Amino acid sequence: MTTGSGGIRARRLKDAAILVLLAASSLLLLLYVAFSDATRVAEQIQTEKLLAQGRLLQGEIERFVRPGLPIHQFVGFPAQAEAAREADPLIGAVGLHDTAGRPVFPGWEAPDCDAARATPVRAAASAAMTCLTGDAIRVALPVADRFERVGDIVLTTPRRAVAAQVERIFASLLAVVLAVTAAFAAFVLAVPAALDGARRWRRIGFAFVAAFLGTTIVIVGALVGIYSDGAQARATALSRSLAIRLDDVVAYGLRFDDITGIDALFSEYRQVHPDIRAAALVVDGRIRARSGGAEIGAPWVADPGDFNYAVTVSAPGAHPVVQVRVALPRSTVYVQVARSAKNFAALLVACGLIAGILMGAARAAQGEDGDGTAPARGEAVGALVTPVFFLAILSEHLCYAFLPQTIQAAAAAAGLPAGAASAPFVAYYLAFALALLPAGRLEGRVSARSLILAGLVLSAIGLGVMAGAASLAGGQFWAALTARGLSGIGQGILFIGVQGYLLATASPARKTRAGGVIVFGFQAGMIAGMAIGSLLVSSLQPQGVFTLATLVAAAAALYVRLALPALGASGRPAPDAAAPLGRVVATLLRDRTFLATILLIGAPAKAVLTGIVLFGLPLLLARHGLPKEDIGQMTMLYAGAVILASRLASARADRTNDTTGLLVQGAGLTGLGLILISLAGGGPTALAVAGVTVIGLAHGLVNAPILTHVVEARIAARVGAANAAAAYRLLERGGHVLGPMIVAQVFLLAGQTFVAMAWIGAVILAAGLLFLVLSRRADDGGAAEAIP
Template sequence: MNAMKPYSRLLLGALLVVLSLSLIWVVGYAQALKSYQQQSRDAVLAQTEAAKINIEQILSSGVPLHEIAGLEKMLTPIAQSDASVVDLRVISGQQALYRYTTEPMEGSLVTLPLNNKFTQAGVLEILLSSDETEKVIEAHFQPMLLLVVLLAGLFVWLVLRSARPNRYLTAFGLVFAVMSLSVILMVGVLYQSGLQHKADSMASIVTQRLAPVLRLGISPHQVSGMDTMLDSFRQSNPEVSRITVTHNEAIIARSQSPSDMLSAEEMAQFSVADHRGNLVTIAFEPKAVLAQLAHILKNFAILFAGCALICVAFVRLLSHAGTQSHGEQVLAKVKPLLLVTVLMEALMAPVLPQYLSEVAVQNGGTAHGSSYFFTLYFVGFAAMLLPAARMVEVFDIRRVLNAGIACSAIGCLMLAFDAQLWSVLVARLISGIGQAMIFIAAQGYLLRFSDQSNKTQAAGIIVFSFNAGLIAGAAIGALLAESLGVQGIFLLSASVGGLMFLFALSLPAISMKTGSQKAGNLESGHQHSGLQSSANSATPSHGSLAENLRVMVQDSLALIRVPSFVRAMLLVGIPTKMMLTGVVSFAVPILLSKQGVAKESIGQVLMAYAFAVLFVSGKVSPLIDRMGSAKWALCLGNGVAAVSLVVLASAFSLENTTVLVATATAAMLIMGVSHGLINAPVVTHVVSVASESHANAVASTYRFLERIGHVAGAIVVGALLAQFGQLSAFWSLAAFFALAGLLMWCADRTPTQEATA
């Protein structure tokens, strides 16, 4: 991009802005649609629940369901008050006693049992369609597409009128913030509209119930039980704090209401009047309204943060295109590319464990048996690391990278189009192979375009990209899973892979001679006895791939004879990866799903882990580069991991879902701090204790061996959970990490001591 002309860079920036703001629009539309549909559904179910109570009161008096008169008058107003209700049915056995329409309709079916004193007498079925709510959301969001165009024009104008190097990033930040704020404000408007719609529907039902008084002119003093009826109606919807009915400003009926809420209800109350002078006032409980609104805005804030991580990573390329050296710019390109290729997998994180569990159960297995299917991805990943490490020395790194992206995208496509057992297993294996090739190719770029002054920060690019991709993918995937479905998420992941395949073509083609020359220069400065027997392996051979793999295995055997390398691998590296795959990616989503936690909340729990890793790693990596030692960070990371497992054990002993999610989120934050202290520093540590002159071979071999934890993580944790239960399993893992951290601190020597031994 250094050679890119200014107008070409500006055009690319404008295109990126349009794509970024469109992403915000899509995310905002999906979240607003989900929230509005939930409000509409709650209103209908509240009305239906009130009708159910009335029917069951009649049933309890001894009247059979088929002899109840007035079902039509009781249920028809529900369908008329909300367009999302396309059909209502009362069924006793095989006989339909009432049906709102005889036309075939499509939608989601909700079934409520109708019970008498002794048994179930029938069911009340409600068929809900989302078509009408979609029309409402589309009417509000379609004008915002014009805002995308206007903000893209503002971006171009801001860039053209400024000569500052960071003008691209500044202009992008401004338009991104304006678009995000606009979408959030739209959500507030739609939320208020949803409350008004809910109040209108409830007021219509109340009017129908009190028709003799409100329409026929009967004196309210001659009708008893109106207050009780309103209070029963209010109790069926916890959000409503008070219902008041007046006629010509005279109160004729009123539900009970807590006295301390009277002064605050006015901030969330809606009045519905008719031409006869009747007024129905629905007051919503302010705490419930604010809690729901805060929940929606929190979801938006997290989603926009995920979008920002993706978009800003690409905009930085434009912002610094004219000031960076060639090596810095390559590192800057690798960062967003690796981020988005990780996002390919992260998009599936909120739905994949449950999906694999379903596949396992459908084929005669158990939910815990899905750990073997889940592990197959990491088997492919681990098995490909050594071959991929040699491939980047033999072939053009860019070709290896693009082959990996293609494999990963093909794996996603297979999941989308075929749900057979063999196809799912092959798809996960291919995806693991592809991600390993991407990882090793990215690592090859990082090692070849970094030096001693920024090696840990270059390793930190991998940590940043992995966790930023997990944050964005988990947030967007959890949201879009509701509208796209599981198969749609798989297709989206494959599409992202196609885009990254094209972006990877902008990276330089690195031949083996470039790596050979650098390796030779480094080799002249340092030797380590542990790798002297295979020193020539640093220089790529022109022989066959099998010969190069044989040399890689020799390097691995040499490294295993280095005690500090083995201690770091067994006490830190492998256990940390086991926690990532076994606890964070496998156990936590499945256990939360069993507790009835929503997909978006599961995604946010996983995001808490990624946020913590991202923040801590960014602070620790430069510190270790200055201090020259990573041992303290590894030992501290193990201790923090033990604490997180203890908190996680306590989380799953709780019954309250809200407290469970909050405690699990805290546990994942602590786990993220632990892995932030370990992920990048451990690479620096093993390279320093093994061989600086063969950094690529050492790092690749370590990355391969630590994947034993990736492969075994889900199986080991799944077996512990099945054998000992949640509490004992997490406590046992906590004890292991505490002991491992202590052993690492006491037994491991400094790199200088071991090198001279």
């Protein structure tokens, strides 16, 4: 009895340790991605501050050189540079360089930047070059006379100085995470052992959700403070810069009436910082010089709708009291905070998915999920295998927000035409499709678990090659081509293994929902991968993100090795037919119903996913200046819409058996979504967002029901349902392969424009209508006819 009691106690401690480890991992992941996003935003704000200070210096030097004076005679540069550094303590170096990159004034220079890592930024009438290296943020602004560029203003900030400000805040947040984790551990241990599994897990689940949401609220509060302070930091720094420039006038007792150009100085200030409503020199409460706001001589009145900044220029107690006053609309700050909060919301969704899926797997692994019936056991196995597919897809999509641009740059470096950028994408999907056939045959001889493990290892190797390809210069493209092929083979083998694992355990009444597990795992992995990868790339660089993806795939392989049970022989269904898959495919392609399904619905849906959502649209959005994080979040909306619609469509298909109507609706919505995207070229980006979301809803109506449509067709009774499903999965990959090729050719012929999306949308709509007509004829004609 004592031994039994000790064994139960030991098991409870083990279970509690696993749950606490998962909770701690989830909360630390949330904290890490929040820290990365906060650091990225802080660096963006500091870059804007460098640009603003640089433009002030640029304007003053250009006024000197435009009459024809040589740049090295601008003797006021050291004083101006020191004023900029005093106004913003984070500025590490300020330099004035000639066209050859040599410092004009010894002792005032800034480090060089690798041009290959520079990002061009254009604002107003001046061009600037920003460069983010491993240890510094560098901004260079050209100085030109009336005829040519004569030098550059260069400002730098150590990245460590920016990170240190964020770290001070997140050190306290780390303490909060550790405290919440300890409280969760205490709660898990305190749950009575006498409770049945369902009630116990319900309490633990509520506690985990409360811990996750509570931590999120604390982190969000800290982030809003960081974002709000950062949004106001540029106005504060420039206010101090203006005050420093006027300090000599006050210090020497000069009259502002005797100084010319003060109004021009404030006008230039607003040009540098157009977000502000007004800037003014205020003497004893009345406006002496201003840009925007009230007239000269009027009292300065603070508007409640503004953030108001005041920097006193005169000494304490001196008269008159001289101040620089700046008014920044609160709405401007709130918009910037909302944009940063949007990025964190995307990360929150990603972390929530990871946490929820892993907690579900932990529950299933401990044997406390369900009532012991066959459907419940199937759901438990689905909960165990879902993290595998989820992590595999997540590892692939960590790099998709920047992969098209990276490969396009690698193709250009290798001297290849622009159309070659689609080749690695084609290689991935072609390798994926070709791997399905041998993997499907192997699944009858080896365990599905072995296929899953082999697929993950190959995928990890492919991602590792991509991580190492960044240092190959011109050979990067060919390495990427090889790497994507390896990953495609791995993902194809993995897909067959996961599908076989699920079909071997799902009850007949829930076959569409079993397919929905694959759909959910794919879309959830896409959401998490795109959210995390698109935001981490700014700090880790593409090579670092590829390395992270390799580690995720390797971790999934380790999970399979340690936690996923092998299926016994009795648990695996026998194949429906022994005919070779090639003969099965030939038989299916002579059936009008199957041929219409694959050519008019299945393959076009996959082509739209790979050719437009993952390849063409990111290129178009990047050309229009959309940040990587926005591109990634747009793809997240697609995946989220797929998950939402797929859940509803799967349940409806199992309940009504009306898969034809769902497929036709999916085709129609796909065409509508593409047309909406085509309008984004001449309109707001919101149209592209709406179009991608509609396409996601459309594909959610297609992805799971289409497999049920195939296996319940009359021809499936002749070749076997399993063989029909395998043949369909193989053939639909043709859409994956053709998608990037077709879009690349459309871009070559018509240019990289949004208009091409409308033509593709029209083709999809026509295909959906034709499928509807053919389906009705098949229903009216009785048995499906084979094409002779």
